[in-house]
Amino acid sequence: MFTKSKDGSHESTHTLTTRQGHPVTDNENNRTVGDRGPTVLENYHFLEKISHFDRERIPERVVHARGAGAHGYFEAYGAVGDEPIVRYTRARLFQKKGDRTPVFVRFSTVIHGGHSPETLRDPRGFAIKFYTEDGNWDLVGNNLQVFFIRDAIKFPDVVHAFKPDPVTNRQDPRRIFDFIALTPSAMHMITWLFSPWGIPASYRQMRGSGVHAYKWVNQEGEAVLVKYHFLPRHGEVNLTGDQAAAIQARSFNHATQDLFDAIARGDTPEWEVCVQIMEDGEHPELDFDPLDATKIWPPEKFPLRPIGRMVLDRNPTNYFAEVEQVAFGTGVLVDGMDFSDDKLLQGRTFSYSDTQRYRIGPNYLQLPINQPRVKVSTNQRDGQMAYRVDSVEDGADPHVNYEPSHRNAPRVAKPAGRPHEPAVSGRVQRRTIARTNDYGQAGERYRAFEPWERDELVKNLVEALSQCDRTIQERMIGHLTQCDQDYGRRVAEGLSSRIDESARTSG
Numbered sequence: 001m002f003t004k005s006k007d008g009s010h011e012s013t014h015t016l017t018t019r020q021g022h023p024v025t026d027n028e029n030n031r032t033v034g035d036r037g038p039t040v041l042e043n044y045h046f047l048e049k050i051s052h053f054d055r056e057r058i059p060e061r062v063v064h065a066r067g068a069g070a071h072g073y074f075e076a077y078g079a080v081g082d083e084p085i086v087r088y089t090r091a092r093l094f095q096k097k098g099d100r101t102p103v104f105v106r107f108s109t110v111i112h113g114g115h116s117p118e119t120l121r122d123p124r125g126f127a128i129k130f131y132t133e134d135g136n137w138d139l140v141g142n143n144l145q146v147f148f149i150r151d152a153i154k155f156p157d158v159v160h161a162f163k164p165d166p167v168t169n170r171q172d173p174r175r176i177f178d179f180i181a182l183t184p185s186a187m188h189m190i191t192w193l194f195s196p197w198g199i200p201a202s203y204r205q206m207r208g209s210g211v212h213a214y215k216w217v218n219q220e221g222e223a224v225l226v227k228y229h230f231l232p233r234h235g236e237v238n239l240t241g242d243q244a245a246a247i248q249a250r251s252f253n254h255a256t257q258d259l260f261d262a263i264a265r266g267d268t269p270e271w272e273v274c275v276q277i278m279e280d281g282e283h284p285e286l287d288f289d290p291l292d293a294t295k296i297w298p299p300e301k302f303p304l305r306p307i308g309r310m311v312l313d314r315n316p317t318n319y320f321a322e323v324e325q326v327a328f329g330t331g332v333l334v335d336g337m338d339f340s341d342d343k344l345l346q347g348r349t350f351s352y353s354d355t356q357r358y359r360i361g362p363n364y365l366q367l368p369i370n371q372p373r374v375k376v377s378t379n380q381r382d383g384q385m386a387y388r389v390d391s392v393e394d395g396a397d398p399h400v401n402y403e404p405s406h407r408n409a410p411r412v413a414k415p416a417g418r419p420h421e422p423a424v425s426g427r428v429q430r431r432t433i434a435r436t437n438d439y440g441q442a443g444e445r446y447r448a449f450e451p452w453e454r455d456e457l458v459k460n461l462v463e464a465l466s467q468c469d470r471t472i473q474e475r476m477i478g479h480l481t482q483c484d485q486d487y488g489r490r491v492a493e494g495l496s497s498r499i500d501e502s503a504r505t506s507g
Contacts, residue, residue, distance in 0.1 A: 002031045005272070011238065012140075015380060016179055018045055018048060018049075020042075021050075021478060022045075024045060024317055027045075027153065027154075027155065027157075027428045028153070028154065028429040028430075028432065029150065029151055029431055029432055030043045030046050030151055030152065030153050030343055030347065030430065031043050031428050031429065032343060032426070032429065032430075033426040033427075033428060034343055034425075034426030035429070035431040035432065035434055036282065036291060036332070036345060036433055036434075037291070037341030037342070037343050037346065037431050038042070039152075039289070039341075039346040039347065039422060040428055040506075042152070044394075045153070046152065046153045046347065047350070047375050048151075049153065049156055050155065050156065050347060050350065050351045050354075051354065052154065053155070053156035053159070054354050054355035054358055055350055055353075055355070055358050056507070057358060059353075059360075060113065060114050061114075061161070061359065061501075062215070062355065063111065063125075063159055064106075064108040064109070064110055064125045064127075065112070065113050065114040066108055066109045066113065066114055066116050066118065067106050067107060067108035067109075067113055067125070067323055067324075068107050068108075068203060068255060068256040068259050068323060069104060069105055069107065069316060069323040069326065070104070070105060070259060070260075070263055070269075070314065070315055070316065071103070071104055071312065071313070071314040071315075071316070072101070072103050072104075072105065072268075072276050072310060072311045072312035072313050072314065072384065073100040073101060073102055073275065073310070073311055073313070073340030074093065074100065074101045074103050074130060074164055074308055074309070074310050075098065075099070075100050075309050075310075075311070076093060076094050076095065076096060076097060076098070076099045076100075076101075076307065076308045077306060077307055077308050077309075078094070078096050078097030078098075078099075078424065079094050079097070079307070080275065080277065080305045080306075080307055080328045081227065081303075081306065085307060086218065086219070087218060087336065088215065088216045088218055088224055088226075088277060089216035089217060089218060089226075090218055090219045090335065090336040090416060090417050090432050091132075091137075091216070091334055091335065092132065092133055092134055092138070092334075092335075092336070093132045093133070093134075093334070094307060094308070094336075095302075096434060097157045099451050101130050101132050101133075101386070102130075102131040102373065103128055103129060103131070103312075104128075104129045104131075104322070104326060104369065105126070105127065105129075105310075105312060106125070106127045106323060106326055107124060107126060107203040107206070107255070107259070107326070108124060108125035108127070108184065109122040109123075109124060109125070110122050110123045110124070110125060110142075110157070110162075111162045111163060111171070111230050112171075113254075116181060116252070116256075117246070117248050117249050118212060118250035118252060118253060118254055118256065119198070119199060119239070119244040119248040119252065119254065120244075121193065121194070121198040121199055121241075121244075121460070122146050122193075122198070122199075122220030122230060123142045123143065123189075123198075124142060124143040124144075124200055124228065125140070125141075125142055125212075126141050126142055126143055126206070126208035126209065127139070127140045127141070128140075128208075128310070129323055129326065129328060129370075130334075130375040131372060132174070132334050132373075133373075133374060134334040134335055134373045134374070135334055135374055136332055136334075136370075137332060137333060137334045138209050138328040138329050138332035138335070138349070138373045139228060140209075140210075140227070140328045140329070140330050140352065141208055141209045141210040141211045141212075142209060142211055143197075143200060143206045143207050143208060143209065144189065144192045144193065144197060144209070144295050145192075145209040145211060145229075146187065146188050146189050146192065146197075146293065146294050146295060146296060147178075147189060147211055147294060147344065147442075148183065148189045148190075148291045148294070149183065149185055149186070149188040149293075149294070149344065150185055150292050150294050150343060150344055150433065150436075151193060151343045151344060152343060152346065152347020152351065152491075153343050153347065153434075154389060155181075155348075156343075156367065157179065158183070158186075159180065160464060161175050161176055161178065161180070162176055162325070163472055166259050167503045170350070172467075173464040173465070173467045173468055174467055174468050174469070175470070176372060176444075176464070177266050177465060177468045177472050177476060178468070178472055179195070179463065180476070181472045181475040181479070182475070184436070184438035184439070184474065184479055185294045185305055185378050185436065185438050186294070187248050187295050187438055187439055187442040187479050187480070187483055188438070188441045188442040188445065189294065190442075190444050190458065191420065191442045191483065191487075193444055193459040194457050194461050194464070195449060195453050195454075195456060195457040195460075196238040196239060196240050196439050196453055196456050196457075197220070198238075198460075199238060199240075199241070199243075199244045199290055200236075200237070200238055200239070200255070201237035201238055202237065202254070202255050202258040202259070202338050203258070203259045203269070204232060204234050204259060204262055204269040205232050205235060205236055205237040205253050206236070207229070207230060207231060207236055208228075208230030208271065209227070209228065209229055209230070210227060210228035210229075210427065211227075211293055212227070212293055212337065212340065212344065212345040213226070213227055213278075213290055213291050213329070213340040213341055213342055213345075214224070214228075214333075214337060214338070214340055215223045215225070215337065215338040215418070216260035216277075216336065216337060216338075217337065217338050217420040218336075218417070219417040219418065220417070220418050221420045222225075222278060222417055222420070223276040223280050223420045224277050224278065225277070225279070225280050225290060225291075225340055226275050226276065226277055227275065227276045227297055227302075227343065228274075228275055229273070229276070229304055229369070230241075230271040230272070230273055230274075230310060231274060231304070232269070232270070232271050232273055233269075233270040233272065233273045233309075234269065234270075235429065239446075240456050241456070241459070241460060241463075243411040247380050254470065258344075259312075259403040260315055261313065263312060263313060263315050264315060268311050268312060268313045268314075269311070269312045269346060270309060271307060271309065271310045272306055272309050272353060273306065273307055273310055274304035274305055274306050274307065274309075275304070275305055275310045276277040276291055276297050276299070276302040276303070276304055276305070277305065278297065278302055281342075286435070287435060287437050287440060288435050288436075288437045288440065288441070289325075289433045289434070289435045289436075290416055291340055291341055291342040291433075291437070292342075292433060292435075293342055293344045293345070294438070294441075295437075296441060299335065319367070319408055320365075320368060320461040321454040322369045323374075325360060325367050325369055326361075326368070326369045326370060327353075327356035327360055327364050327365075327367075327370050328352060328356075329349070329352040329353035329356065330345060330348045330349045330352050331349035331350075331353055331472065331476065332353075333339040335416045335417075336417075337415075338420050361383070361385045361387075362383035362384055362386075363383050363384065363385050363386045363387070365380045366385075366386070366387060366388060368443065375397065376390045377390050377410040378390045378400055378410070379400075379401045381401050386429065395408070395497075397409050398409055398410050407473040417434070420483070431446075439479070439482040439483045441481040442483040442484075443482075443484040443487065446483060446486075447485045452506065458487075458490045458491055460496055461476075461480075461491050461494075461496070462491055462494035462495055462498060462505075465495060466495060466498045467493070469487075473495055476491070477491055477492045477495075
């Protein structure tokens with residue numbers, strides 16, 4: 001139901017509640033220590049919302065359903081540029097030049113179903129499982145370096161808006177931009193997505209990014225912030241809308257086919273792995289918060305420094321067993337790495353592993369594609385599809401499934417270095433971070449595009465927004481104008497031309 005407000009607009013008379021019937025007074029921010037985090041566990045509304053969201057589809061992934069993957073290796077350079085890497089992190093996979101760590105990489109589209117065309121405009125997932133000597137490390141990112149939102153409480157909302165309409169079962173720009181027009185944090189991602197960068201030509205020619213700020217921890221327990229980047233040796237190539245449509249007319253599997261065929265003929269895809277490093281802290285000299293997942297770290301201030309290379313040289317032998325059942329989580333880190341207080345990262349860290357337990361089962365880590373390449377000894381038992389007892393296979397006392405014990409049972413390990421113990425203080429509250437700056441980097445990205453890329457961006461936005469009502473169009477023009485005057489003006493002119501053309505046609 002709706003009522004008219006004083007300014008003539010319509011307001012809903014419905015109150016948003018939880019499934020328990022509790023009114024929701026803030027659906028934008030999780031409770032955190034201070035406005036930057038970390039996030040506290042008692043975010044009941046978020047936990048219930050994200051847990052239900054994780055269970056919305058079975059057995060297909062809720063997001064990243066359409067994917068392709070391959071095996072390969074990461075080869076360490078043993079340094080960060082010209083500096084010894086041990087200065088920044090004690091993670092062993094990075095330390096010795098020439099050391100190779102097996103990997104499995106899964107590329108994907110985000111929103112669309114398992115059999116959708118790979119030519120659709122959509123962020124691409126870029127997820128890597130490193131089978132290190134200290135257990136698995138998962139890095140779950142995308143090709144566009146940023147995301148639409150900065151707090152995980154909004155994750156179900158942004159995906160729902162981009163997914164098909166629950167009544168018509170069609171993806172609808174009116175739903176997408178209804179959400180985006182009220183979400184200024186998305187302007188940077190929208191500028192990337194509706195440019196040619198929104199449709200990569202192939203997975204081999206696609207950049208990868210960890211998106212979030214993580215931490216590296218050295219032997220003394222000192223930490224720095226770090227972002228990961230994967231730069232394709234084949235170069236970055238993207239498609240215009242017309243080019244994508246021409247490919248889709250011939251094939252809706254072009255990216256999967258290209259990856260498989262390239263590896264089969266020995267044309268191995270390769271990426272240089274780089275990091276950006278920043279001292280941990282609030283960095284008041286920046287006009288954005290470095291933990292904000294809607295922002296990039298300017299490379300002129302924080303250069304991309306090489307730490308290794310990644311090569312894919314072996315195709316899966318069974319798509320379902322490997323590509324479909326591989327399971328990633330942002331919380332899967334090894335010693336020498338840690339989490340930042342990024343509120344989106346902290347929510348994903350719960351959500352991703354939780355959804356794997358639902359999608360595949362509580363023992364998904366016993367599947368060969370997900371197993372670490374090191375000995376596993378836990379006290380976890382039973383659950384659906386359990387087919388071994390970890391510690392008993394290694395000769396431990398089968399009667400003991402607890403710790404500590406005097407018997408022959410797994411014991412805790414000695415730390416590899418001093419623990420990282422960041423100091424945290426502040427009021428527990430629901431607040432947006434102080435430096436949102438939703439428009440600055442979106443405008444910089446628009447101005448950095450080549451003229452033909454700006455033309456394509458405007459064309460794609462006009463095409464999508466022309467299907468929306470005037471309220472949404474005007475709000476989006478307002479946002480884009482704040483990003484860049486020329487950006488907003490060109491989209492407004494494009495929409496006006498569409499309206500004039502439609503009037504002439506109907507007349």
